[in-house]
Amino acid sequence: MTDLDICCEHKPSPAKLEVLGVDHWAVWKKGVAEFPWSYDQTETCYILRGRFTVTPAGGEPQTFARGDLITFPAGLSCTWKVLEPVEKHYRLG
Numbered sequence: 001m002t003d004l005d006i007c008c009e010h011k012p013s014p015a016k017l018e019v020l021g022v023d024h025w026a027v028w029k030k031g032v033a034e035f036p037w038s039y040d041q042t043e044t045c046y047i048l049r050g051r052f053t054v055t056p057a058g059g060e061p062q063t064f065a066r067g068d069l070i071t072f073p074a075g076l077s078c079t080w081k082v083l084e085p086v087e088k089h090y091r092l093g
Contacts, residue, residue, distance in 0.1 A: 006054060006062055007071040012046075017069070022046045025089040034081045041092050043072045050086030055079045 017023075025046070047068045055061040057077040064070055072078075 004056065004073050004076050006056065006073070006076070008062070008064060009069040011067045012069045017046065020044075020091075022069075022089050025091045027087065028090055029085070029087045030080075030082050031085045032082050034079065036077070036079050038077045039072050039074055042074045043090055043092050045070050045072070045088045045090035048087040048089065049084075050082065050088075051084040052086055053081045053083065055081070 027048075028045075030050075047064060047066050047070070049066050051063065051065040053061045053063045054072075055078055059078075061081075063083075
């Protein structure tokens with residue numbers, strides 16, 4: 001594992017989501033699209049719906065979907081490919 005690895009927990013418990021306060025995080029929505037993205041700070045997000053692939057620069061694509069709790073590290077450059085419209089809760093920092 002490196003400092004730029006994406007961490008994903010599939011189907012975290014409702015108790016964990018409550019402790020994190022996920023329901024109070026901002027919401028982001030995006031339709032089917034492909035775009036480059038860089039994270040200048042760590043982002044933690046919980047996927048409410050949709051499916052997408054994130055390919056880190058020089059890395060292998062990873063696919064995420066509803067029920068995933070994901071941490072994208074600061075400094076990560078990647079390409080997002082939204083396969084099905086996405087809605088997620090997210091927190092920066």
